[in-house]
Amino acid sequence: MVVCTEATSHFRIASRCLQAGKHVLIEKPITTLSTDAEELASIAHDKSLTLMVGHTFVYNGGISAIKAILDQRRDRVYYLHASRTNLGPIRRDVNAVWDLATHDIAIFNYLLNGVPQWVSAVGSRVLGNCREDVAFICLGYCDGVIGHVHVSWADPNKCREIVVVCSERRLVFNDLNAVEPVRIYEKGVSALSEEPESFGEYQLKIREGSIVSPFIDPSEPLKAECRHFLECILHGLKPKSGAEDGVNVLLTLEAIDRSMQLHGTTVKVEKHECYRHASQSAAGSAA
Numbered sequence: 001m002v003v004c005t006e007a008t009s010h011f012r013i014a015s016r017c018l019q020a021g022k023h024v025l026i027e028k029p030i031t032t033l034s035t036d037a038e039e040l041a042s043i044a045h046d047k048s049l050t051l052m053v054g055h056t057f058v059y060n061g062g063i064s065a066i067k068a069i070l071d072q073r074r075d076r077v078y079y080l081h082a083s084r085t086n087l088g089p090i091r092r093d094v095n096a097v098w099d100l101a102t103h104d105i106a107i108f109n110y111l112l113n114g115v116p117q118w119v120s121a122v123g124s125r126v127l128g129n130c131r132e133d134v135a136f137i138c139l140g141y142c143d144g145v146i147g148h149v150h151v152s153w154a155d156p157n158k159c160r161e162i163v164v165v166c167s168e169r170r171l172v173f174n175d176l177n178a179v180e181p182v183r184i185y186e187k188g189v190s191a192l193s194e195e196p197e198s199f200g201e202y203q204l205k206i207r208e209g210s211i212v213s214p215f216i217d218p219s220e221p222l223k224a225e226c227r228h229f230l231e232c233i234l235h236g237l238k239p240k241s242g243a244e245d246g247v248n249v250l251l252t253l254e255a256i257d258r259s260m261q262l263h264g265t266t267v268k269v270e271k272h273e274c275y276r277h278a279s280q281s282a283a284g285s286a287a
Contacts, residue, residue, distance in 0.1 A: 002226075003027060004054075006093040011036040014051075018043045023050040025229045028102045029253065030246030032094065037250050038272070041243035050232045052239040053246035055106035059224040061217040062173045062181040066164060067111055075168035075188065079146040080108055082162050085155035095131035097123065097256055100151035105249050106241065107162060108139065108147045115248045116141055116255075116269050123260040126154050137256055140266075169209075180213040247272050 001017040003010055003026045011031040017024045018040065030053040031037045044051035057063050070077065082104035091099045109115055116139040123132035133154055139147035160175035170185040186209025225241075232239050239245075251270050259267040 007032050008093045014040055018049055023233045025052045027054040029098055034247055034250040034254055037247045051243040052229050053241050055241035056221050056225055057103050057107050058110050058241045060221040063107055065182050065214055065216055066171050066173055070111055075166040077145050078165045080164050082149045083159040085152040086158040087156055088153050090153050096133045096151045096153050097135045098253055101149050102249055104149045105252050112141055114141050116252050118266050118268050119255045119259050120264050120266045121256045121259040122264045181216050182214055184212040186210050
């Protein structure tokens with residue numbers, strides 16, 4: 001079963017499908033409450049069913065290429081920045097963060113193999129909407145990596161860009177550039193091992209390099225996502241965007257909403273249920 005309805009109906013429909021013994025692929029966000037998403041994950045686990053969320057960009061060739069570069073561990077990630085703006089379309093069921101930033105949070109988590117520890121966000125209802133239609137979000141990952149996301153339903157310029165700044169290079173994904181969706185800027189700043197010649201050069205060295213546009217497989221991400229869903233069902237594979245990934249994105253979105261209500265105050269991201277159980281078990285063993 002594929003659930004592609006308004007987000008507020010995802011839990012009701014998906015739970016009935018799972019209870020009927022059906023494998024389920026749900027369009028993002030998986031639900032509108034993390035507790036509902038965790039319940040769906042529990043049902044799927046108990047019934048040995050595949051439950052997958054439609055984080056489509058995880059199946060995008062450009063994002064996969066950047067992921068492969070980062071997994072080589074040749075340099076350190078400093079920060080990530082995402083812009084996802086356009087004039088609408090304005091949703092009735094969720095705000096712009098839940099509509100747009102869901103993609104970028106899923107991408108950041110995928111690229112970094114982790115989840116945010118804290119968030120700080122501000123949003124506004126510039127269109128007089130009942131929900132936030134523009135937001136600026138900071139995400140704090142482990143090892144001091146910062147993620148920044150800008151989303152808007154009110155920007156005349158359509159933008160779909162992800163930037164990853166590393167110690168040795170800058171990686172750019174532009175979903176609107178069909179010819180060169182990924183560009184690699186072989187430039188960076190590294191620490192000097194020798195004694196600097198001046199205060200301005202103290203411990204830092206700027207390295208210039210080439211700009212490379214690698215070949216990206218032009219396959220359709222949605223098609224790849226659906227194919228992966230079928231492969232997981234047939235071969236019992238763990239989905240690249242499974243229920244756990246959906247829950248982790250939801251927990252981040254809930255923290256962002258709380259931070260916006262507090263005008264940008266830093267808010268800790270709650271842990272997924274399985275992580276909480278693991279922490280409690282570890283604490284019990286230590287005791």
